Amino acid sequence: MTTETMFGRALKRREDPRLITGRGQYVDDIQIPGVQRIFFLRSPYAHAMITSIDTSAAEAHPGVMKVYTGKDLPAVPVPCGVNLPDSNQKTPPYFMIATDRVRHTGEIVAAVVASDIGTARDAAEKIVVEYDPLPVVVDAEKSVMDGAPQLYDGIDNNITFDWKLGGGDIDAAFAGAEVVIKQRLVNQRLIPNAMEPRAVAGRYDSATGDLTLWDTDQNPHIIRLLICMLTGIAENKLRVIAPDVGGGFGSKIFLYAEQLLVTTITKDLATPVKWVETRSENFQATTHGRDHVSYVEMAFMKSGKLCGLKVKTYANMGAFMTAFAPLVPTFLYGTLLSGVYDLPALRVETIGVLTNTMAVDAYRGAGRPEASYLLERVMDIAADELNIDPAEIRRMNFIKGEFPHMAVTGMNYDSGDYEGNLDKALAQFGYADWRAKQAEAKAKGRYLGIGLSCYIEACGIAPSKMVGMMGGGVGLWESGTIRVHPTGKVTAYTGAHSHGQGHETTFAQLISDTLGVPYDNVEIVHGDTNQVQFGMGTYGSRSLAVGGTALLKSAQKLVEKGKKIAAHLLEANAADIEYKDGSFSVKGSPDRSKAFGEVVLMAYLAHNYPADLEPGFEEQTFFDPTNFTFPEGTYMAIVEVDPETGTVTPLNFYCMDDCGNVLNPLIAEGQVHGGVAQGIGQALYENAVYDENGQLISGSMMDYAVPKITQLPSYTTEFAPVPSPSNPMGVKGIGEAGTIGSTAAIANAVMDALSSMNIRHIDLPLTSQNVWNAIQAAK
Amino acid sequence: MIPSAFEYATPATLNEAMAMLAADEDAKLLAGGHSLLPTMKLRLAAPTKLIDLRKIGELRGVSASGGGARIGAMTTYAEATASAALKGYAALIDATSIIGDTQVRNRGTIGGAMAHGDPAADLPAVMLALGATVNVIGSAGSRAIAIDDFFVGMLTTALEEGEIITSIDLPALAAGTSTAYVKFANPASGYAMVGVAASVTMSGGKVSACRIGLTGAGPSATRLEGVEQALTGSDGSEASIASAVANAGDGLDILGDIHAGEDYRRAMVSVYAKRAIVAAIARA
Numbered sequence A: 001m002t003t004e005t006m007f008g009r010a011l012k013r014r015e016d017p018r019l020i021t022g023r024g025q026y027v028d029d030i031q032i033p034g035v036q037r038i039f040f041l042r043s044p045y046a047h048a049m050i051t052s053i054d055t056s057a058a059e060a061h062p063g064v065m066k067v068y069t070g071k072d073l074p075a076v077p078v079p080c081g082v083n084l085p086d087s088n089q090k091t092p093p094y095f096m097i098a099t100d101r102v103r104h105t106g107e108i109v110a111a112v113v114a115s116d117i118g119t120a121r122d123a124a125e126k127i128v129v130e131y132d133p134l135p136v137v138v139d140a141e142k143s144v145m146d147g148a149p150q151l152y153d154g155i156d157n158n159i160t161f162d163w164k165l166g167g168g169d170i171d172a173a174f175a176g177a178e179v180v181i182k183q184r185l186v187n188q189r190l191i192p193n194a195m196e197p198r199a200v201a202g203r204y205d206s207a208t209g210d211l212t213l214w215d216t217d218q219n220p221h222i223i224r225l226l227i228c229m230l231t232g233i234a235e236n237k238l239r240v241i242a243p244d245v246g247g248g249f250g251s252k253i254f255l256y257a258e259q260l261l262v263t264t265i266t267k268d269l270a271t272p273v274k275w276v277e278t279r280s281e282n283f284q285a286t287t288h289g290r291d292h293v294s295y296v297e298m299a300f301m302k303s304g305k306l307c308g309l310k311v312k313t314y315a316n317m318g319a320f321m322t323a324f325a326p327l328v329p330t331f332l333y334g335t336l337l338s339g340v341y342d343l344p345a346l347r348v349e350t351i352g353v354l355t356n357t358m359a360v361d362a363y364r365g366a367g368r369p370e371a372s373y374l375l376e377r378v379m380d381i382a383a384d385e386l387n388i389d390p391a392e393i394r395r396m397n398f399i400k401g402e403f404p405h406m407a408v409t410g411m412n413y414d415s416g417d418y419e420g421n422l423d424k425a426l427a428q429f430g431y432a433d434w435r436a437k438q439a440e441a442k443a444k445g446r447y448l449g450i451g452l453s454c455y456i457e458a459c460g461i462a463p464s465k466m467v468g469m470m471g472g473g474v475g476l477w478e479s480g481t482i483r484v485h486p487t488g489k490v491t492a493y494t495g496a497h498s499h500g501q502g503h504e505t506t507f508a509q510l511i512s513d514t515l516g517v518p519y520d521n522v523e524i525v526h527g528d529t530n531q532v533q534f535g536m537g538t539y540g541s542r543s544l545a546v547g548g549t550a551l552l553k554s555a556q557k558l559v560e561k562g563k564k565i566a567a568h569l570l571e572a573n574a575a576d577i578e579y580k581d582g583s584f585s586v587k588g589s590p591d592r593s594k595a596f597g598e599v600v601l602m603a604y605l606a607h608n609y610p611a612d613l614e615p616g617f618e619e620q621t622f623f624d625p626t627n628f629t630f631p632e633g634t635y636m637a638i639v640e641v642d643p644e645t646g647t648v649t650p651l652n653f654y655c656m657d658d659c660g661n662v663l664n665p666l667i668a669e670g671q672v673h674g675g676v677a678q679g680i681g682q683a684l685y686e687n688a689v690y691d692e693n694g695q696l697i698s699g700s701m702m703d704y705a706v707p708k709i710t711q712l713p714s715y716t717t718e719f720a721p722v723p724s725p726s727n728p729m730g731v732k733g734i735g736e737a738g739t740i741g742s743t744a745a746i747a748n749a750v751m752d753a754l755s756s757m758n759i760r761h762i763d764l765p766l767t768s769q770n771v772w773n774a775i776q777a778a779k
Numbered sequence B: 001m002i003p004s005a006f007e008y009a010t011p012a013t014l015n016e017a018m019a020m021l022a023a024d025e026d027a028k029l030l031a032g033g034h035s036l037l038p039t040m041k042l043r044l045a046a047p048t049k050l051i052d053l054r055k056i057g058e059l060r061g062v063s064a065s066g067g068g069a070r071i072g073a074m075t076t077y078a079e080a081t082a083s084a085a086l087k088g089y090a091a092l093i094d095a096t097s098i099i100g101d102t103q104v105r106n107r108g109t110i111g112g113a114m115a116h117g118d119p120a121a122d123l124p125a126v127m128l129a130l131g132a133t134v135n136v137i138g139s140a141g142s143r144a145i146a147i148d149d150f151f152v153g154m155l156t157t158a159l160e161e162g163e164i165i166t167s168i169d170l171p172a173l174a175a176g177t178s179t180a181y182v183k184f185a186n187p188a189s190g191y192a193m194v195g196v197a198a199s200v201t202m203s204g205g206k207v208s209a210c211r212i213g214l215t216g217a218g219p220s221a222t223r224l225e226g227v228e229q230a231l232t233g234s235d236g237s238e239a240s241i242a243s244a245v246a247n248a249g250d251g252l253d254i255l256g257d258i259h260a261g262e263d264y265r266r267a268m269v270s271v272y273a274k275r276a277i278v279a280a281i282a283r284a
């Protein structure tokens, strides 16, 4: 039997027939007999004291089982999983249900449990809450000013941390520079908007004490661990299942009040309960992303050679901090600010600021899009000011030569070919042709713009020791178990979690190759703490590099075990056995062989078996990589600006990604497409806006512009792999690249289109109105 | 996303529907539901009863009448777009073919859109430009409302309590008339931030008559009478159009939001008025 090599094959996702024909099983699809529904009453105020809550009418409402307020619950703070070293971090205490004070609109003030959701909501309308409004602050720069409203006692000026990173001699770098580009940059707040909003269902069995939680999340084991730590439920009594999950983009990593509440309520009532977030709640009360204001100084020689970079960033953290929050605008941001460039010196300071807004945490790219946008935007401003072609100023400053390369940030870039990637991109994308087309269009009064962005990112945060040094409360290894059944069929258990990434396909591909079994014989199990050994979940584009490698190693262990069994059966030495195409044979005499199935069966029969070998055919690996991986790439955007309206139309988008070796090009391309859509969304359309009273103005799809297909260009995606030495497959990660690299490319294209109008920079998003205003101001 | 409880009925005739409407002052008519149901889900509306008009045959269909056309209130956007009787009304088809998305166009109705009077809806501008008449029936009998009297203010129309729109009449287009609708869509909702419909009649190389309808910009749809006057009598050239629309937004009651503030929106009224007129004349 020959098995075809699966690595590199553009297989369609085996998940898709189920998901696109409506047969997925999301939390809301789980049928639990007798389930009660929960409706959360949320604060309409951004900042207020709660002077009284009267729930009596709601409790008397027919169909209501119970109404909870903050005083009915243990004062368990929702945890933040990071304590940044040397940053004076003060983590605000934040509780499941507000007791005496609310600090953002959408904060939970009561929970109604009733027979159906309509009844629960009707009853919630009968709860009388008296608020005494307090002054509100939503803007990070205003929040740190003296006299600003204070959110918490003991967190002066609302500063939750002050983090610094430096490298090289920054003062000397600036002293020796000929030109310093200064720019204030806004990286606006975004709302992740996973297609499936959050949902949690819980069922407590009072006879056994077992509690099952169905939760739409990206990392069920971590959710279980945190809930157990906070509630005292034993870890072997809580089962968390993250079934089909309709997207996460980071927003489903964290433990929120709602998961704790569902756990607490189902146990308290000994009744199954379910909560499904409405889209309006999702806008208000699921974590947001980005929201930086940065002051940038970038020093150059007139030749275009980079000398140094100083960045001071105000990161709006919202009213409290969820699991990864402090990590995002610091270690996932500052450490990437030298990009693909040979930057001699750097100084970054990030001030984490609390405001009366929803918490900000990881959103696709998490810190890296912010870094990449900042750097790539300012590179273009410099190119413009120094009168150098944007491609050339980048080329001049690329890191060249040997890898690994220790960057000024302390990051040890594993591999890359930045100049090679740019050259390939410029040739393939027709950069020169586009410049010619731009000139032709200009002659006809049309404003085309060409924008480049050369990004780097860091995936698969590792090793765990490093995560500890950054103040993270977890290890970031991953586990993978492969169980080969007596019939030779394979079930693999991964601690990674798929919520759109296609692991059921790609992980089966890699196991098929290594184990020499047909792809169709491999099933992937994930997302259930009772089936899967411990796992860390999926975020930070880590699944293949970390979780995939764990499975690869388990497969390799199985092959080694198979060799021992085959050697015994063939009366040969294990070292002389080779495994190929599903057959174990003695080197040099291929006729002396045992098929995979025979070997597996013997592992289970153990009749004729090596004395020193355990029976069974199952292996487990916990893999902790030695380093991050560092994907890189060149993106190019073509846009047209309508000078009369300011409307930007993205015409083309080109991607040249180095994500290491590509296991499944179709899925990798899909990841790029989705990521680019979100990056273009940030560049042109999306903006989470709070008014001065802390009301979320962009609180629905009527006002928050998630791009529609008609608002996006067609993409050309190509890959230029430079294998990573950090893992045996040489893979890097592609989940976030599209988002990280694309925003700056679009913004640079827009400024390029407007270059003849003497417009240097417009802050994001580049909406028609913002562009039009800039055009008017420049007149 | 969780409406209050309500009853639901599907009357087979107009009389039945009117009786139901008269019997319960908190009942509401349901057409395509694409404006009403979202407001109910957000509990901005909580009718006790929905009276679904979909089974009433009298409200369906498009017919040619006296050189013009009659559009049954329950005609969907998709049906209007496909209707042979409406082919000549290019501005209408411009609108009905781009409203919302496919689902919206398959469910949303012309009557529902008119009754709702959404300030950002597309059809009001078109109906103003085409000089439509809205036919309604109520307990006091039937009446015809001229479009110029129909849009009263934000989400309010000349419809009286208990009245049902039965159809919309479009007059025959005078010889030499061509029409167009252009919209500057809100990037989030797709509704009009500014939408302009133009109906321009050319004779002997001059604009002999025109009607320009504006939607999206203010609290309710309105005609741009200043532009109409300036354009009438001109030669319809780019230059004359540009001068006719130069101050199109002046004096109008303009709304602002995060996507388009008042000044910007006012400026866009001129730009889109020009584009609509140019597009209409280009079809002549």
Ligand SMILES: Cc1cc2nc3c(=O)[nH]c(=O)nc-3n(C[C@H](O)[C@H](O)[C@H](O)COP(=O)(O)OP(=O)(O)OC[C@H]3O[C@@H](n4cnc5c(N)ncnc54)[C@H](O)[C@@H]3O)c2cc1C
Pocket (backbone or CB within 6 Å): B028, B029, B030, B031, B032, B033, B034, B035, B036, B037, B038, B053, B073, B074, B098, B099, B100, B101, B104, B107, B108, B109, B110, B111, B112, B113, B115, B116, B118, B120, B121, B122, B123, B163, B164, B165, B166, B189, B190, B191, B192
């Ligand atoms: C996602 C989405 C996108 C949309 N995009 C656009 C857009 O781009 N442009 C646009 O113009 N619109 C848009 N709409 C609105 C859509 O056009 C609505 O369908 C339309 O405005 C209302 O028509 P309906 O048939 O759905 O009315 P319904 O929602 O059923 O009713 C609307 C109101 O009219 C009343 N009513 C209905 N029929 C009658 C009648 N015959 N007589 C008296 N009263 C009646 C109802 O009682 C209700 O108050 C969008 C809607 C959605 C959901």
